[in-house]
Amino acid sequence: MSPKSKKWLTFTLRWGIAVVGIWWVLSQITWRDRVTTLDAQTRPVSKRLADTPPLDAQQFQLLDGRTLDRSQLINLPDQKTVTLAADKSTVDLLGLDLSPDLKRVNRLLIAPNSTAPGQWVTPAQVTGYTLKVPHPLIEAGIGRMIHDAGSGNKPWFLVLSVGIFWITFVVTSFRWHQLLKALDIHLTLARTFALNMVGAFYNTFMLGSTGGDVVKAYYASRQTGHRTRAVLSVFVDRFVGLIALVIMGGAMAAYQYFTSPPGDPAAHACGKIALISAVIVFGTACGLAVFYNLTLRRVTGLAWFIDRFSARKQVKSAVQTMELYRKHAGMVLVSLVATFPVHITVVLSAMFAGWAFGLTISPLYYFVAVPVIVLVGSIPISPQGAGVMEYFAILLIGRQGGTVSQAFALTMSIRMVQILWNLTGGIFVFRGGYHQPTEAEQQQDLGNDPDLGAAQPA
Numbered sequence: 406m407s408p409k410s411k412k413w414l415t416f417t418l419r420w421g422i423a424v425v426g427i428w429w430v431l432s433q434i435t436w437r438d439r440v441t442t443l444d445a446q447t448r449p450v451s452k453r454l455a456d457t458p459p460l461d462a463q464q465f466q467l468l469d470g471r472t473l474d475r476s477q478l479i480n481l482p483d484q485k486t487v488t489l490a491a492d493k494s495t496v497d498l499l500g501l502d503l504s505p506d507l508k509r510v511n512r513l514l515i516a517p518n519s520t521a522p523g524q525w526v527t528p529a530q531v532t533g534y535t536l537k538v539p540h541p542l543i544e545a546g547i548g549r550m551i552h553d554a555g556s557g558n559k560p561w562f563l564v565l566s567v568g569i570f571w572i573t574f575v576v577t578s579f580r581w582h583q584l585l586k587a588l589d590i591h592l593t594l595a596r597t598f599a600l601n602m603v604g605a606f607y608n609t610f611m612l613g614s615t616g617g618d619v620v621k622a623y624y625a626s627r628q629t630g631h632r633t634r635a636v637l638s639v640f641v642d643r644f645v646g647l648i649a650l651v652i653m654g655g656a657m658a659a660y661q662y663f664t665s666p667p668g669d670p671a672a673h674a675c676g677k678i679a680l681i682s683a684v685i686v687f688g689t690a691c692g693l694a695v696f697y698n699l700t701l702r703r704v705t706g707l708a709w710f711i712d713r714f715s716a717r718k719q720v721k722s723a724v725q726t727m728e729l730y731r732k733h734a735g736m737v738l739v740s741l742v743a744t745f746p747v748h749i750t751v752v753l754s755a756m757f758a759g760w761a762f763g764l765t766i767s768p769l770y771y772f773v774a775v776p777v778i779v780l781v782g783s784i785p786i787s788p789q790g791a792g793v794m795e796y797f798a799i800l801l802i803g804r805q806g807g808t809v810s811q812a813f814a815l816t817m818s819i820r821m822v823q824i825l826w827n828l829t830g831g832i833f834v835f836r837g838g839y840h841q842p843t844e845a846e847q848q849q850d851l852g853n854d855p856d857l858g859a860a861q862p863a
Contacts, residue, residue: 419786426792430799433809439544440465440478441500447523448516449479449500457549460541460765475542479514480507483538487513490532499523507539507806508669536670538803541765550762550814562761565754566818570826572750577601580740580747581642585625587733588634588726592625600624603839604639606830618643623842633722634729641730645737647783648689649744654776655682661773671804675773697731751779751819758818759811766805774801778816794820 438454452473455466463475479500487498500514502525512525513534528534553559578598585592592600604621622639626632659679665672695701702708711724730737756771766774781797782790798812807815833839 422786422793423791426796430792430795430809430813434813435544435546435810436548437468437546438549439546440467440473440542441481442473442477443479443500443514443523447514449481449514449523454543457552460543460545460763465543478542480542481540481544482514483536483540484534487515487531487534489515489526490530493532501536501540503536503539507541508536508666510534510536535673536668537673539670539806540803541806541808544808545763545810547810547814550810553763554761559761562757566757566761567754567822567825569750569757570754570822573747574598574601574605574826576743576747576750577642577646580645580743581638583736583740583743584638584642584645584730585635587736588631588638588729590629590631590635590638592628596628599833599837600628602830602833603837604830605827606834607841609824609827620839620841624839634726637723637726642740645741646744646747647780648686649741650748650776650780651682651685653745653748654773654780655679655686657769657772657776658682661769671770671773674801674804678773678777696727748776748779751775754822755815755819758822759815762811762814762818764802764807764811764815766802766807770805774798775819777801778819782820790820 435453438457439451440454441449441451444450453468455468455470458465465473465475465478467473480503482498482501484498486495488495494517496515496517497519498513499516500523501510502512502514503510510528512527513531514523515526515531516523554563575598578594578601581601582592582594582597585597600621603624604617606617607620608617618639622636625635625639629635655678658675662672662675662679665675695705695707699708702711711720752771752775755775756768759766759771778794778798778801782794784790784793786793794816795813798816799809802808802812802815
């Protein structure tokens with residue numbers, strides 16, 4: 406396949422994921438609040454509300470003029486079928502009667518087929534069923550969330566959500582500055598901050614949230630004679646940030662898992678996140694141990710691989726760069742620790758936005774859900790993680806009774822706050838004349854690196 410065909414295939418795939426994901430999310434949300442009640446056959450029907458009453462109201466006015474009592478509403482099911490304990494037969498699960506905190510199942514509404522009337526059974530009458538995604542009685546619509554965000558003291562939460570985000574740019578600039586110093590690259594903190602803002606600006610327009618790193622790496626390489634080192638520092642900086650995100654999200658998920666009460670639907674998801682995070686951290690530690698230990702290099706074959714490609718001076722320079730980081734492990738550790746305030750700020754920003762839009766998930770659960778949402782958004786699968794972030798937000802927010810509309814509002818808040826601050830990097834782009842480099846410019850720039858000597862053929 407030609408490079409041009411690969412480029413168009415990648416472009417089509419990424420935008421296809423974004424379009425399909427966003428279309429599915431939009432098809433699931435509604436402007437008005439929705440509730441589920443029972444018809445004459447005791448089967449569930451969805452109805453839209455005429456207004457936005459309190460979520461704990463006892464009566465609800467429907468769009469068709471009728472009034473429903475709270476006792477007439479049911480919770481949506483989280484799976485399609487269940488198995489009866491008596492005869493092991495499989496029946497349709499139509500709805501649930503959940504406790505007010507959405508953590509306990511009081512009754513299950515079942516039917517033997519798609520046309521039979523529904524009937525209530527107790528949890529003891531079914532086998533192998535565990536509540537995983539509790540649905541609230543009132544599915545909040547976009548209209549309610551916008552109304553809530555503009556009433557009372559809620560607008561101040563939005564101001565706080567946006568207002569604290571500048572901390573992330575200051576701290577990430579310091580983190581990168583430390584990683585550059587470890588490589589004997591002495592840019593001023595002001596210059597590091599400017600280049601960091603330039604990368605953030607281009608992140609708004611390039612695929613994923615890592616596209617701006619290419620631009621940042623290019624201009625960083627032009628500020629020093631150690632150009633390959635400067636380029637690698639950008640990607641090490643990104644890696645340090647992601648590992649810190651995994652550590653924080655995994656630690657909070659483990660805490661939630663071990664402290665959650667029995668039967669909490671969110672505990673299962675927290676356990677999975679904690680386990681995956683532990684595997685990633687352990688794998689990273691093992692990889693670094695193999696790389697920095699000569700004996701392990703030989704045993705695993707990594708030494709042969711490095712020797713095989715050592716003729717390429719870029720590979721040799723990359724190995725030398727990693728050796729420099731080992732000699733200055735303290736600076737790398739400082740950069741890792743400095744990353745945690747960045748992620749805490751991002752979580753707090755999302756939490757304030759969630760409070761403004763009326764999300765009812767617990768504050769600690771934000772420290773589990775938001776890192777995962779941000780992490781998948783940083784992978785350049787689709788533009789700005791469109792569709793991908795929403796999918797994982799729905800999975801995680803739903804564990805604590807969040808709706809599709811609320812998950813969509815949360816991800817859009819995370820995305821828009823970051824984009825708003827990224828755009829301020831345009832001040833540095835236009836005043837400094839920073840343009841998006843072409844592939845030829847990047848290759849030529851690295852070819853002039855004195856650490857590499859003459860440019861090597863690809």
